Amino acid sequence: MKFTFSWLKDHLETQAPLEAILDQLNALGLVVDKVENKAKALEPFTICEIVEAEKHPNADRLKVCRVNTGNEIIQVVCGAPNAHKGMKAVLARPGVVIPSTQQVLKVGKVRDVESFGMMCSAQELLLGEASDGIIEVDPSAPLGESYAKWAGLDEILIDIDITPNRGDCLGVYGIARDLAATGIGTLKPLKQSVIKGSFPCPVSLTVDHDACPYFTGRVIRGVKNGPSPEWLQKKLQAIGLKSISTLVDITNYFTYDRARPLHVFDADKLKGGLKVRLSHPGETLIALDGKTYTLSEDMAVIEDESGVISLAGIMGGQSTGCDDSTHTVFLESAFFDPIRTAMTGRNLGIISDSRFRFERGVDPESTLPGLEAATQMILDLCGGEASDVVSVGSPPERGKPIIFHPSRCESLGGMQITPVRTTQILKTLGFEVKGSEEKLEVISPSWRFDIEHEADLVEEVLRVEGYDKIASLSYGVRPEGKPLPPLQERRFVVRDKLAGRGLMEVVTWSFMAQKDADLFGGVPESLVLMNPISQELEVMRPSLLPNLLKTVLLNQNRGMESIGLFEVGPQYSAPTSEGQQMMATGVRAGVFPIFPGNWCEKKRPVDIYDAKADVCTIMLGGTWESTAPSWYHPGRSATLKLGSQVMGYFGEIHPRILKAFDLKGPVVGFEIFVDRWPISKKKTTAKSHLILSPYQAVERDFAFVIDQAVPANNLLVAVTKADPVLVVGVTLFDVFEMGDGKKSLGIRASLQSKDHTLTDEEIQAVSQKIISSVAQATGGVLRAGGE
DSSP: OEEEHHHHHTTEEOOOOHHHHHHHHHHTTOOEEEEEEHHHHHTTOEEEEEEEEEEOTTOSSOEEEEEEOSSOEEEEEEOOTTOOTTOEEEEEOTTOEETTTTEEOOOEEETTEEEOOEEOOTTTTTSSOOOSSOOOBOTTSOTTSBHHHHTTOOOEEEEEOOOTTOGGGGSHHHHHHHHHHTTSSEEOOOOOOOOOOSSOOOSOEEEOTTTOSEEEEEEEESOOOOSOOHHHHHHHHHTTOOOOOHHHHHHHHHHHHHSOOOEEEEGGGOOSOEEEEEOOTTOEEEBTTSOEEEOOTTOEEEEETTEEEEETTTEEBGGGOOOTTOOEEEEEEEEOOHHHHHHHHHHHTOOOHHHHHHTTOOOGGGHHHHHHHHHHHHHHHHOOEEOOOEEEEOOOOOOOOEEEOTTHHHHHHSOOOOHHHHHHHHHHTTOEEEEOSSSEEEEOOTTOTTOOSHHHHHHHHHHHHOGGGSOOOOOOSOOOOOOOOHHHHHHHHHHHHHHHTTOEEOOOOSEEOHHHHHTTTOOOGGGBOSSOSSTTSOEEOSOSHHHHHHHHHHHHTTTOSEEEEEEEEEEESSSSGGGEEEEEEEEEEEBOOOOTTOTTSOOOBOOHHHHHHHHHHHOOSOEEESOOOTTEEEEEEEEEEETTEEEEEEEEEOHHHHHHTTOOSOEEEEEEEGGGSOOOOOSOOOOOOOOOOOSOOEEEEEEEEEETTSOHHHHHHHHHHHOTTTEEEEEEEEEEEEETTEEEEEEEEEEOOSSSOOOHHHHHHHHHHHHHHHHHHHOOEEOTTOO
């Protein structure tokens, strides 16, 4: 939300300096993103007058001008076709930095003729688009004065971030109201205009309540449209809006001034009456942006006898737009459903100031006052006479009273605030407050859709009073904590183990873009958000990997060589508790981290075995299968199972996914279903005593020939099962591709008894059990000379 300091003062009576206002905005939760003072950069540029303009002796398109700076006459070579004698322009002297190029201007020769300055175009000062000519200043402008100061460009532009629940602060008046509640200034009352109509409204109105709960409008005839007055143009241009015409500029003014979107139709172009309804599939509209939109079902539209002429709450149509020939207008002020407006805008890909406000919630009770105030401004600036107001529907009722105990500010927020001060803050913010000091009944203002509970009121009081006033208190003696539930405790253990592997924990959005979700299996329609906070956060995440991969990209773009991240959180397959799975998901990218300056260890790229080691750190047991979802590299990924239950996946990320996210490989990852692992039935966390055998272990090597498709893990399991008592360890130490679909696996089995030294006969017997078990489980045979 952009506004100027002077615009804020239109509604806030204050002597506070800019720095204090900015600090207070941040304290209120209206975070200041940027403050821009154009005058500072344009201060050296002054107003000059061209005394003479002669043709350059060595160039047809250049002129040698003698320029009066107000103090002296200097020579300037200029190539602008509009430069002429008697014209006033904007002059830059040597040493000045040109905003568009950030280069320092120097005295130079242009085709052997010296130039001691430069007359600037709007583009060079970043004040307009490209043009062939320099800025032509009004003849009455004083010579030598700063152009920025004379032109009113010394406005201080403030840009703040607005959270989705604060649609009321998408107008300067709403921001001023919040600031006034802190005591930094006094809110100026709005002028309440009520224009009595001089004739009945000639435009009939029919409204479908599903399409629009409340719609008002009136005709104003005899208007004269044209360029806006200078004060209005400058006010809009200062926040980056282009002045179009007086009628359009007035609607834009109220959009930013009071968060009250309006629309004007050229009434002479209307065919019959207006009807507000829901659209039919296949209808089309040529909008004011010149694009043709094909509508789907249930979009709120406004039509006349010719068809759809406006997307309600989003953008008007080209066929009824106002221009310099407009003499009669129909002024519309309405309240449109936030969710329907958001869905329509998102489906059609239209982003407008009107949509941005309606989807966040426009004050429904500002509908008629907004119409009256805009009518007054049109009559003041364009002339004409207004009809009676036509109105259908009514503003939605406010919510029920909230019972509020002022003492909750201390118990919930940690700050002692008197009931009198609490009541004062709430009333200044627009709340209706009744009751005693101990128990209040509070009704939210019509512009605050987000206040539903007592805790919301505590937050309102605290942010106005100042979070920085909450006292810092030591814990003292901490109370004995209750033991965590097993599943919750497991999640903390998983976090500790992954952090011990050198991975950094992050927390990402639970939402993502539809296009990213489609790469990871997609989501059902039930997981598409109806009112997303951003076009890039429109669906619930079906996997944690996409947002982690985006975080990897941010780090790669900043030159990080070794990246290791993990997150423990839910992913979604359905909008129910059963459709949420708690995951431990991690990624590694680039080189495997080594200790800085380690001369004896070489850098190497991460691979599948790093991801497997991460998984084995938190999940011991189970079986591996060489299959995985499509976002993993086939042949370089695996699935971990416990019986028939899938416990997780790991492997290299598919090159197709890396390309979609613009990532540099290699990148490996893993996904573990944390809550699927069986909970121990033991009621105690104490471990059994470790019993070590005092007798020497014996190692025996075997080489088995098995089919290429048989996983090595199947063979290792078969060896262990041959004699679970005596086989205490199995290691794979060699793999040899033999051709013809066969491979040889070399394994080492450790044999050990806890109560005696194994004899040759016992060792031989166990060896035979191993050979038989492998043959039965995998079809493998002992390779010749393989024992």
